[in-house]
Amino acid sequence: MNFKKNKLKILFIYLIISVVTLTILISSILSIYMLKDKISNRLSGYTEEGKVLNNFSYSVDRDQAELAKDIVENGGYILYFRHGHREKWIDVAMYDAMEALEQIDANNHYFKSAVCLSKMGIIQVKMMGEIIKKINVPVGNIITSPSCRARQTSQALFGTVGIIDNLFLHPGPYNENLAEFKKSVKKTILELEVSKGTNSIISAHNGIIKTEVFDVIKKNIKFNLEEGGFYVIKKIDAKLVLIDKFHNFNNFSQIFFKRPK
Numbered sequence: 550m551n552f553k554k555n556k557l558k559i560l561f562i563y564l565i566i567s568v569v570t571l572t573i574l575i576s577s578i579l580s581i582y583m584l585k586d587k588i589s590n591r592l593s594g595y596t597e598e599g600k601v602l603n604n605f606s607y608s609v610d611r612d613q614a615e616l617a618k619d620i621v622e623n624g625g626y627i628l629y630f631r632h633g634h635r636e637k638w639i640d641v642a643m644y645d646a647m648e649a650l651e652q653i654d655a656n657n658h659y660f661k662s663a664v665c666l667s668k669m670g671i672i673q674v675k676m677m678g679e680i681i682k683k684i685n686v687p688v689g690n691i692i693t694s695p696s697c698r699a700r701q702t703s704q705a706l707f708g709t710v711g712i713i714d715n716l717f718l719h720p721g722p723y724n725e726n727l728a729e730f731k732k733s734v735k736k737t738i739l740e741l742e743v744s745k746g747t748n749s750i751i752s753a754h755n756g757i758i759k760t761e762v763f764d765v766i767k768k769n770i771k772f773n774l775e776e777g778g779f780y781v782i783k784k785i786d787a788k789l790v791l792i793d794k795f796h797n798f799n800n801f802s803q804i805f806f807k808r809p810k
Contacts, residue, residue, distance in 0.1 A: 609804050616781060616793055617804040620748060624687045626792070627741060627782040629751045629758055630706070631774040632698040633677070634670035645696050646722030649715055657807040665697035672799075673777055674705035680802045681706055687700045689747030692737075694718045694754060702777075703752040711750065731761045738762070738782065739789055764788035772782035 620626055638644070644663040647654045655664045666674065681688075691711025693703040695718055703710045716737055720730050734757055743749045754775055760766065765788060774780070775797040783790045795801040 610687070613793060613795065614804045617795075617801055620781065621684055621686055621805075624689070624747045625743060625745070625783065626748045627738060627743060627751065627784070628748050629738075629753065629780040629782060630702060631751060631755050631776055631778055632670075632694070632696070632702040633666050633674040633705075634776045635665070635698050635771075636662055636667045642719070642721035645718060648697060649695045649718050649722070652695075666701045669757075670698065670776065671701070674702050675716065676706045677705070677777060677798050677802075679797075684802075684805045687747045688750055689744040690742055690749040691752070692717060692741065692750070693752045696754070699752045703750070706752070707750060710752075713767065717751060717753040718755060719756040721756065728761075730757060731745075734758075735762045735789060739784060739787070743784065762789065763791045765790040767792050770794050 620628070621801070635641075641663055644655070644660045647653065647660075648658075650663055653663050688707050691703060691707055691708045691709060692714050693699050695711065695713050695715055700710045700713070700718070714737070715734055720727060738751070741749050741751070758780055759772055763782075767790060770791075770793070774794065777798040778794065778796045778800070779798070780794045781792040783792055
């Protein structure tokens with residue numbers, strides 16, 4: 550009888566230990582899961598605020614430094630900018646479509662917040678414009694998406710929106726053949742005149758520039774830009790060549806700044 554009681558006690562204790570162990574294990578797994586983004590960010594070079602340390606590096610990439618200086622000193626490139634910061638609306642395409650189709654200046658309409666620059670974006674592009682003027686980036690022809698945020702970006706950076714081209718509104722709003730769309734984008738960029746000693750500008754959106762647009766891609770880069778970043782493109786022997794990208798504008802402006810003494 551005592552043996553049976555002892556056996557039950559042992560089983561009960563074992564059960565308690567198992568439950569406690571399982572609870573701790575589950576709790577640990579949940580904690581790791583909750584912290585997975587922070588852990589991943591740390592391992593991949595992100596801060597807790599989500600800023601990529603590699604993109605805000607203290608050291609400058611030598612190839613990019615030479616490219617940036619060539620852009621300023623000699624020109625001859627097509628600089629494809631992603632517009633400045635906007636509020637994140639999941640259905641932004643709907644508002645973009647109406648602005649373009651109805652030829653509305655959304656800055657004066659109720660859906661301004663959906664398609665125009667945010668308060669942060671307005672400050673961002675104003676500073677970018679001051680830097681572009683300070684380092685004297687030579688600018689020639691300008692093409693701009695019809696969207697409010699792209700127009701605001703061009704105006705702040707270069708003092709004009711140039712030519713508004715509906716092709717450079719991202720494909721999200723429309724029912725269209727994407728393969729044909731990419732061909733049209735490539736053709737239009739190839740036809741964009743780059744005057745000697747200047748850089749031609751396109752102010753548009755992140756989702757337009759893809760692998761299919763280029764004949765040659767010089768570097769293995771991801772096709773995405775932070776808001777305010779830009780691709781550096783060149784026409785060589787009637788071919789469209791992607792030279793590099795400055796993922797955010799800080800990567801570009803940093804090259805020209807030395808610590809004041």
